[in-house]
Amino acid sequence: MTRIDDTFRRLRAEGKKAFVAYIMAGDPDLETSLAVMRGLPEAGVDIIELGMPFTDPMADGPTIQTAGQRALEGGQTLTRTLEMVRAFRAENAETPIVMMGYYNPIYARGVETFLAEATEAGIDGLIVVDLPPEEDAELCLPAQAAGLNFIRLATPTTDSRRLPKVLQNTSGFVYYVSITGITGAAAAQAADVAPEVARIKAATDLPVIVGFGITTPEAAQDLAGIADGCVVGSAIVKLVGEGRPVAEVLDRVAALAAGAHAA
């Protein structure tokens, strides 16, 4: 049982949908991103997705790309991202943290070392975009053995024949990518996404969270309503990129969270 499982059990008991917020670690510097992160639970965030910056984020649109560049230019490293998690955990023992990013920085660290450090720091799950089920032996299976959830993306191109393979070795929740495309791109339409979410829910007992292309409280409500919750990333990261004060970023997060929770 991980913090992620506990969170979904609590939300189910309360009859609420989950609101997941993505921020980029170290954007634009460690202090600012830690201040945002610390404010997320009070703003209504149920699960935090913490982006690990990478020079070549192939699945991300310009908003997340430039956020990663800002973080790297600000001196962010995997070591500092883990420090950030420890600092957050010193004050918050409940809110699940999912690290999201690409495989190479983890591979460079060494999978064993990384998993030991991540569990010690208080990470609950991993989303690694460029590790499909075909590469499960790399990180997915060792991560599950270390007690971390390995959360997989299902997409509009994941047909019914392939779905069981994607769901196998997945835990925590399933992240349904609502569009074909990169983060922060076209807007997702609840009517299009609903049958897809139903298809996935018919094949698994895991919660299904919808992400990509959600930018407003109204959209958050619509998309969370047809699933077990929703993720917002680029819309939050964009405000950080514009240099908005932490309080303003968190106000926007609170509005998005209220949207999802009203579903």
Next chain:
Amino acid sequence: MAEDGINSYMTGPDEQGRFGIFGGRFVSETLMPLILDLEARYEHAKTDPDFWAEMDDLWKNYVGRPSPLYFAPRLTEHLGGAKIYLKRDELNHTGAHKINNVLGQIILARRMGKTRIIAETGAGQHGVATATVCAKFGLKCVVYMGAHDVERQAPNVFRMRLLGAEVVPVTSGRGTLKDAMNDALRDWVTNVRDTFYCIGTVAGPHPYPAMVRDFQSIIGREVRWQLAEQEEGRLPDTLVAAIGGGSNAMGLFHPFLDDPSVRIVGVEAGGKGVDDRMEHCASLTGGRPGVLHGNRTYLLQDADGQILEGFSISAGLDYPGIGPEHAWLHDTGRAEYVSITDAEALEAFQLCCALEGIIPALEPSHALAHVIKIAPTLPRDHIIVMNMCGRGDKDIFTVAKHLGFDMKI
């Protein structure tokens, strides 16, 4: 061959798309079904005589294959050692080896019912080849090219536009080949239904490294029979080719991997020198294994796994990775890999012009610079075959700048 317990170097990759630990399919889930479909369709096409009949016809009548295997007498005499043969792939239609592979992928794309082709390009040779074949077949073509490369390869940008392709300058990252590949992958993940991604080198997720190698292997297969004709049945003693991603080299090397007497040398771009300043593109000599663009291979990266920008006078070699099969051939020791600096390549470029009347591209100038180093040390009956994989017309502005020649008339 019995070394390392490997019976053959020609059977890879395995079912997971691996050459040893290298290769694989490190892509997002959105692309995974597309890559599996591509693999199935390629496996089918590979054994279909109609597919190869179409290829052979176009290779002969559209590309101009076989390209000559030319004995370079004055270069040989000047260096005073080994006999030097040049595989003249710069004489292909569009002026480089790139079209060998593009034809194969576009014919496959047409069989798959795809109507829109995307490609990444560095020097612009792969972009020009893709734009050319798309024009021939009436397909929509979008080429991603780093903004920095758009600037240093202006003639090729104009060629692509003349051929009807849309050229998209990529400003993300530092605007070179690696960033162009990122944006091509972002396009593909967005336009999954109608789009075929035509990768220009032996890298990317499986099946691309194997597929591109298979299409480029026409180079080595021709060398085998051409040299046998010209040198009374002999095999080459040494093969030399330049490597960015490594497609022209893989095409020359692959048919000879199981001939133990053939020494195989890949030449990486040493830029300003392979040292701690990292102003080079020598992934094997100066990098370590990592995962990028769908495959595990040697990469230029920092201690934290962040990818570093390469540096080379040649836009076509300016890539921080290398094809996974080269990484494997390097680790098994079957092939050796060396590096050549910008300055050495520029000297070789000029020598080739002066002695053989051939203006080489900057990419094969790197290979030639290594030939210049080794030929004098080898006996006169030693045969070197070097792949002249592209012509230098596109590079004259760059070279003029480096030699201090004012091109303004």
